[in-house]
Amino acid sequence: MGNFDAFEIKMNAAGVSDAAIRTFRRNYEALLRDETGMISEDSINPAQGLVSFEDIASKGETDADLLSQAVVIKLNGGLGTGMGLQGPKSLLSVRDGVNFLDLMVRQILDLRQKSGTDVRLLLMN
Structure with a gap:
């Protein structure tokens, strides 16, 4: 060929x-x-038979056990040179001196506190 x-x-x-x-x-x-x-x-069809989030009953211990095995994967963006920045986009200030990276970490810490599990965070650069 x-x-x-x-x-x-x-x-x-x-x-x-x-x-x-x-x-x-x-x-x-x-x-x-x-x-x-x-x-x-044209060749793509909608998914059938999906259970809605509201219909899933929380199982407490089971949820925590599954969550302890999970990894939250976040795309960490890249350099902001295309936007005229001098550093990574994740260091852009969102508000009140908090940047995107701070926000991601705060979300994970909050999830850990609420779930009582050690949820892991993986940043993809």
């Missing part, structure tokens, strides 16, 4: 790993098949 040999020769000469070459080959072949990775909106 296509002429991948030229790409492979150049990548081998540049010391690219076999795993990276295989990944590039797979993506290259998908491109040749006109695969875009896009899912057309």
